[in-house]
Amino acid sequence: MNVIELRELRFRWPGQARAVLAIPQLTLQAGEHVFLRGPSGSGKTTLLNLLAGILKPQQGELHLLGQPAHRLRAAARDRLRADHMGVIFQQFNLLPYLSLLDNVLLPCHFSARRRQQAGNVQASARHLLAHLQLEPALLQRSVTELSVGQQQRVAVARALIGRPELVIADEPTSALDADSRDRFLELLFHEADAQHSTILFVSHDARIARHFPRVLELNEVNQA
Numbered sequence: 001m002n003v004i005e006l007r008e009l010r011f012r013w014p015g016q017a018r019a020v021l022a023i024p025q026l027t028l029q030a031g032e033h034v035f036l037r038g039p040s041g042s043g044k045t046t047l048l049n050l051l052a053g054i055l056k057p058q059q060g061e062l063h064l065l066g067q068p069a070h071r072l073r074a075a076a077r078d079r080l081r082a083d084h085m086g087v088i089f090q091q092f093n094l095l096p097y098l099s100l101l102d103n104v105l106l107p108c109h110f111s112a113r114r115r116q117q118a119g120n121v122q123a124s125a126r127h128l129l130a131h132l133q134l135e136p137a138l139l140q141r142s143v144t145e146l147s148v149g150q151q152q153r154v155a156v157a158r159a160l161i162g163r164p165e166l167v168i169a170d171e172p173t174s175a176l177d178a179d180s181r182d183r184f185l186e187l188l189f190h191e192a193d194a195q196h197s198t199i200l201f202v203s204h205d206a207r208i209a210r211h212f213p214r215v216l217e218l219n220e221v222n223q224a
């Protein structure tokens, strides 16, 4: 099954003279790990926001898990994201007034499906956090007290809880040294594979490419 299928997709930011994205065709199949590389300003975050349903293309087709997202209203796109996608944002978007554990549980509050798939949500969150090497002693702490590397792992646990079919990650390794980056990717892949999640990972950092079986250059995919 195709998890993502784009056809003749165009997106232009309001007030801009030309489109930032014009992608004739792009397909990701279930279970794939795909790395999409592109320089700063090339449209990576814009593309992920389209895939997450936060933005809507002005032209073309965007099928997510067989659903025509380009024809759905914002509320339906939000539902699709909440039920089926784990998103690791460029700035993590962790909620500072919540504990580490409550940040991880958040998707289960917004989606009955994610809650159901997680089973015992508390146990599932603790399991993911343990596998991501975050100690139980940290779980009730505020996320503001965590290091950047720890915050990244919280963001991964939050993206993976409730077994979403698609995980999209926006440059989450940019603040890590090489060793931590490699370990972070190993943990992400291990947990995503255990639950058969497809991964689309974007970054400007070409050194990450060797960890992925499929590598795409945004400048080749994008004709804008």
Ligand SMILES: Nc1ncnc2c1ncn2[C@@H]1O[C@H](COP(=O)(O)OP(=O)(O)OP(=O)(O)O)[C@@H](O)[C@H]1O
Residues within 6 Å of the ligand: 013, 014, 020, 038, 039, 040, 041, 042, 043, 044, 045, 046, 047, 090, 204
């Ligand atoms: N909210 C916005 N309004 C108008 N233009 C925007 C907006 N967000 C991004 N852009 C423009 O779209 C283009 C692509 O931006 P985008 O953030 O997608 O790039 P990126 O590849 O994610 O860059 P980086 O590697 O720096 O994160 C840039 O030219 C940017 O100025």
Ligand SMILES: [Mg+2]
Residues within 6 Å of the ligand: 044, 045, 046, 090, 170, 171
């Ligand atoms: Mg970006």
